[in-house]
Amino acid sequence: MNSSIKPLDINLLRKSARQHMEEGAVTAGYSADRTEVIAMLNSALATELVCVLRYRRHHFMASGIHSHATAAEFLVHSNEEQGHADQLAERIVQLGGEPDFSPDSLTRRSHAEYVEGVTLGDMIRENLVAERIAIDSYRHAIESLGSDDPTTCRLLESILAVEEEHADELADLLTQVPVKSS
Template identity: 55%
Template sequence: MKSSNATAASNHGPIDVAAIRSAARNLDSGAVPSGYQGNREEIIEMLNAALATELVCALRYKRHYYTATGLVNEPIKAEFLQHAQEEEDHAGRIAERIVQLNGDPDFNPATITDRSHAEYDECSDIKGMIRANLIAERVAIESYRQMIERIGDTDPTTKHMLIDIMAVEEEHADDMKDLLD
């Protein structure tokens, strides 16, 4: 009895190794092979919006970290700093993926806030800061959900990266919600 994987492979015929090797020799497409199914321009545009969102979020968290006052707020400040660092990590991962797709990551400070899905915040009270961060996390989660849905199965690498980032954003939102309670 054949396994289901063997049956599935036999239904589509053998893998054409010679064609794969030949296509891989075309180095003009960089890291992305010829079988890539995604709409590269659209995905790069979405990723640049995500990059802007992550950068704005990192800056907002850092501002909140530096401007929150009072000894009672030290644990909250530590949370803000950790989230800022994780947002910066997300931005780096997204920028790397844009380059892998032969795009240019857009770090232009003059247009970051316009391209960001989340807003920058200048609250001075701790509850306002937490609320602004929770709202921004919810915006990021929904933005990633829509990007993942739009990409579908056409670009599994980008899709999985966005799923991983979205999971961290959900943790951030949960953290902010807990701080509000």
């Protein structure tokens, strides 16, 4: 056995697991500030929900020669953003919080804006801007959490990877679709 590995006290581990069982997955070893993590996750949830709504609108409003394929891509992104929202809400509950789905404050809590866009090019650009905001927001959250909450970090890293894919796909669309500004 490696001498740098601290032995695990099984009896203490068992005793600790029986304490505060109502806290579910949050054990004494959780070192992050749950209130701050839940607030950060609720901001991320609001951002994802705003993105779901914007992508849905763009899916239905896309028009023009290249609109069919682009609208389909918007729908795929919307569905993936909804999946992210669900994952974030689930993690909030695991941490003993309540996911905030209130439509009254959604855009205020979101890092990304809800910009409708007029032309197909506008829609692509607004979605790309939102993805870039999400990317930097997730990177900041992951960095802020450090090793205090590895489960949330892994969740955010998996979401970040998809947001980066979305940004790449949208950047590619900008080069393929005539993007005349309104």
